[in-house]
Amino acid sequence: MDTYLVGGAVRDRLLGLEPGDRDWVVVGQTPEAMLAAGFKPVGRDFPVFLHPDTHEEHALARTERKSGRGHRGFVVHADPSVTLAQDLERRDFTLNAIAQDAEGRLVDPFGGARDIERRVLRHVGPAFVEDPLRVLRAARFMARFAPLGFTVAPETMALMRDMAASGELDALVPERVWQELSRALGSRQPSAFLRTLHDCGALGAVLPEVEALYGVPQRAEYHPEIDTGVHVELVCDMAAQLAPGDTVVGFAALVHDLGKALTPADVLPRHVMHEQHGVAPVRALCERLKVPAAHRELARMACREHLNVHRLMELRDATVHDLLARCDAFRKPERVAQLALVCEADKRGRAGLQDAPYPQRAELVRLHAAALAVRGADVAREGLSGPALGEALRKARIAAIGAARAAG
Numbered sequence: 001m002d003t004y005l006v007g008g009a010v011r012d013r014l015l016g017l018e019p020g021d022r023d024w025v026v027v028g029q030t031p032e033a034m035l036a037a038g039f040k041p042v043g044r045d046f047p048v049f050l051h052p053d054t055h056e057e058h059a060l061a062r063t064e065r066k067s068g069r070g071h072r073g074f075v076v077h078a079d080p081s082v083t084l085a086q087d088l089e090r091r092d093f094t095l096n097a098i099a100q101d102a103e104g105r106l107v108d109p110f111g112g113a114r115d116i117e118r119r120v121l122r123h124v125g126p127a128f129v130e131d132p133l134r135v136l137r138a139a140r141f142m143a144r145f146a147p148l149g150f151t152v153a154p155e156t157m158a159l160m161r162d163m164a165a166s167g168e169l170d171a172l173v174p175e176r177v178w179q180e181l182s183r184a185l186g187s188r189q190p191s192a193f194l195r196t197l198h199d200c201g202a203l204g205a206v207l208p209e210v211e212a213l214y215g216v217p218q219r220a221e222y223h224p225e226i227d228t229g230v231h232v233e234l235v236c237d238m239a240a241q242l243a244p245g246d247t248v249v250g251f252a253a254l255v256h257d258l259g260k261a262l263t264p265a266d267v268l269p270r271h272v273m274h275e276q277h278g279v280a281p282v283r284a285l286c287e288r289l290k291v292p293a294a295h296r297e298l299a300r301m302a303c304r305e306h307l308n309v310h311r312l313m314e315l316r317d318a319t320v321h322d323l324l325a326r327c328d329a330f331r332k333p334e335r336v337a338q339l340a341l342v343c344e345a346d347k348r349g350r351a352g353l354q355d356a357p358y359p360q361r362a363e364l365v366r367l368h369a370a371a372l373a374v375r376g377a378d379v380a381r382e383g384l385s386g387p388a389l390g391e392a393l394r395k396a397r398i399a400a401i402g403a404a405r406a407a408g
Contacts (some may be wrong), residue, residue, distance in 0.1 A: 001026060001028075001029055001037070002027040002028055002108065003024050003025070003026050003027075003058065003102070004024065004027070004084060004096070004099040004100060004101055005022060005023075005024055005099065005100040006023055006024065006025045006027050006088070006099045006100075007023045007091075007096055007115040008021065008023070008096065009021070009022040009130075009159075010099065010100050011095045011096060011097045011098065011112070011116065011390070012104070013039040014095075014098070014113060014116050015116060015145075015148065016189075017406070021056070021057075022056050023056070023057050023062075023098065024051075024057065024058040024059070025054060025058070025059055025061050025084065025087050026060050026061065027061045027080075027082070027083065027087070028042070028057065028061075028080045028376060029060060029080060030060075030079070030080060030226070031047050031049075031060070031144065034049045034058070034060070035049075035154050035160060038052035039051060039052060039058060039326035043059065046059065046060075046062055046076040046078055046190065047059065047060040048060075049064070051208075057382075060078040060079075060082075061078065061082040061083065061084060061086065062077060062082055062087060062090070063077045063078075063082055063086050063087070063089075063090055064076055064077070064127075065174055066282070067094045069310045072238050073114060073116075075227050075382045076157070082275070084099060084107060084296050085107075085109050088107070088109060088110065088124075089110070089124060089125060089127075090124075090127065090139055091124055092123065092124065092128060092155075093112075093121055093122060093123060093124065093125040093137075093138070093141065094110045094112035094115045094122045094123075095112045095115055095116050095122075096112070097110045097112050097114060097124050097370060098108070098112040102134070108176060110125075112288075115153075117144075117149045117153065119132035119148060119149040119155065119279070120139055120150065120151060120152075120153050121138060121142065121145065121150050121151070121153060122155070122156050123153070123156045123159060124153075126303050127332075128156070128164055129159055129162065130261060131321075132163055132168040132172055133176055133180070134402050135160050135163055135164065135197070135200065135202050136172070136176075136177065136180040136181075136202075136206065137180065137181070137196045138152060138156065138160060139150055139192070139194075139196040139202075139291070140180045140183050140184045140185065140193055140198060142186035142189075142192040142193060142195075142254060143183075143185075143188070143189055143190050143191075143192045143193040143197045144184075144187040144188065144189075144348070146187045146188075146189045146192035146247055147189050148172055149362065152196060152200075157199070157200055160200040160202065161201055162379040163200075163202070164200050164201040164202035164205060165201060167205075167247045168322070169202055169205040169206060170205060170302045172206065172288050174289045175290060176290045177206050177289055178290060180291070181193070181206075181207070181251075182247045182251070182295075183238065184366075185247045185250030185325075186245045186247045186250065186252055187239075187240065188240060188244075189237055189360050190237060190239075190240055191234065191236055191237045192234040194207075194210065194229075194233055194236065195233060197198070197328045198211065198229070199212060199350070204355065207285070209255070209258050209261065209281045209282075209284070209285050210229070210232065210254065212258075212261035213228040213229040213232055213257065213258070213260060213261050214227065214228070214230075214261070215227060215229065216228040216231030216260050216261055216268070217268055218231065218260070219268040219269045219270060220269075223350055223351075223352075224350060224351040224352050225350060225351035227268075228260045228261070229378070230255060230348060230351075231349060232254065232349075233255065234254075234344050234349035234350060234351070234354075235253045235254075235257075235345050235349030235381035236250060236253050236254055236345075237347070237349065238253070238344075238345040238348050238349040238354065239252075239253035239341065239342065239345035241339050242328075242344060242345055242401040243338075243341050246338075246341075247295065248294050248295050248298050248338060249298070249338050249341050249342055249345070250340045251295045251298070251299055252295070252298045252301070252302040252303075252338070252339075252344045252374070253302070253342050253349070255278070255282045255285060255299050255302075255303060255347070256277065256278070256281055256302045256303050256306050256342060256346055257274065257303075257318060258278040258281040258285070258303065258345075259271070259273075259274035259275060259277035259278025259279075259281070259303065260274045260278070261275070261277065261281070261284070262277045262281070263277075263279075266278055272388050275304055275305070275307050276304065276305060278303040278304075279300055279303055279304055280302050281297075281366050282299050282300055283300065284294075285346075286299065287301075290377065292375060297330070297335075298335060298339065299326050300337065302339055302342040302343070304326075304344075305323060305326070305327065305339065306337055306342065306343050306346055307339065307365060308323050309323075309339065309345060309360055310346075310347060310360060310365055310396075312360045312364055313359075313363070314359065315406065317398045317399075317401045317402040318398050318400050320367055321371060321394065321397050321401055324367075324371060325334065325394075327339060329368055329372070330371070330397075333368070333372055336368045336377075337365055338367060339364070340360070340362075340364045340365055341361065343358075343360065343361065343364075344358040344360070344361045347360075362381060366404060367401050367405070369406055370400045370401055370403065371397040371398075371400050371406035373400065373402050374393065374396045374397045376389065376393055377395050378396065379392045379396045
């Protein structure tokens with residue numbers, strides 16, 4: 001059985017990164033032979049099997065032929081006549097089209113190792129244009145590899161522009177868009193995902209609410225970067241720095257300023273009530289992409305409340321309590337730390353302000369802890385129930401916030 005290690009495990013080893021799951025391609029075999037050797041079938045659309053001992057995925061070498069619109073419109077052909085080179089040729093980027101044999105020798109017909117050395121993300125061949133999902137994958141790989149110095153090859157970017165202009169990205173299903181977006185938000189440099197899609201004209205097809213922010217000016221005294229799209233890029237990268245891998249925080253950072261795209265031109269560069277105006281586009285984006293509940297809840301909260309958190313030191317005790325209550329912070333206390341992270345990312349995600357202090361984060365968490373320590377049982381008195389008990393609890397929590405502030 002001719003078996004080769006392929007894909008990300010080979011790529012990451014060449015990059016000096018810790019490899020993840022190992023995937024294998026098997027050449028010259030049939031499904032029947034795999035079953036006879038004890039492999040367990042798991043593939044629905046093409047022959048994939050789990051090794052009987054390691055449980056790693058082994059796929060029969062295959063080719064793909066475009067048969068319809070979108071990333072699902074392919075006919076898969078797998079039989080013993082398919083060569084390793086043919087299997088590698090169907091892959092997206094040269095750095096993913098490298099195989100390694102049992103002796104550790106590379107099989108690299110498309111120059112992937114050279115592109116890794118040169119830090120270039122390059123498509124394998126003309127079939128790249130047949131799968132619109134590859135545009136998002138290119139952007140997502142940039143979110144991961146831009147910190148290593150990678151750039152998109154000019155000819156690949158040209159193909160991506162053509163694909164975006166063709167309207168093919170409209171066929172992408174929301175679940176796959178969200179999958180690529182969330183993986184990008186969990187990477188080291190999410191801004192590279194946004195910038196790659198923006199530069200090739202694809203961002204408007206998948207995230208029109210975010211694309212609309214580019215070119216929208218902000219007041220330079222608060223936002224030296226001026227462009228709202230650039231600001232969101234900086235905020236996403238700051239969120240990735242403050243909360244590595246946390247896609248809930250990352251998504252809220254991405255959408256916190258969507259309301260600025262709705263500001264009338266005669267009001268610019270001011271954005272009065274943009275936090276309230278942004279809730280509707282956040283909700284629309286979440287519905288369209290079927291965003292998970294935890295992500296959408298924090299996103300709406302951060303959009304609505306981020307200016308209030310910035311002004312935390314100026315708010316009255318009762319106003320701080322009501323902010324916490326609107327965030328359901330007494331039933332879901334973990335939200336407060338997440339909201340504080342998003343707000344810090346917003347404040348420090350500005351040109352030249354990446355090292356600025358943000359005491360509001362620690363203060364919000366501290367005041368919340370003081371209020372959270374007050375329980376219903378602490379204020380229950382004979383005859384109090386329903387709204388009266390709720391009001392007594394509110395007053396006690398406001399008093400706790402005030403005491404915490406006085407204690408410093």
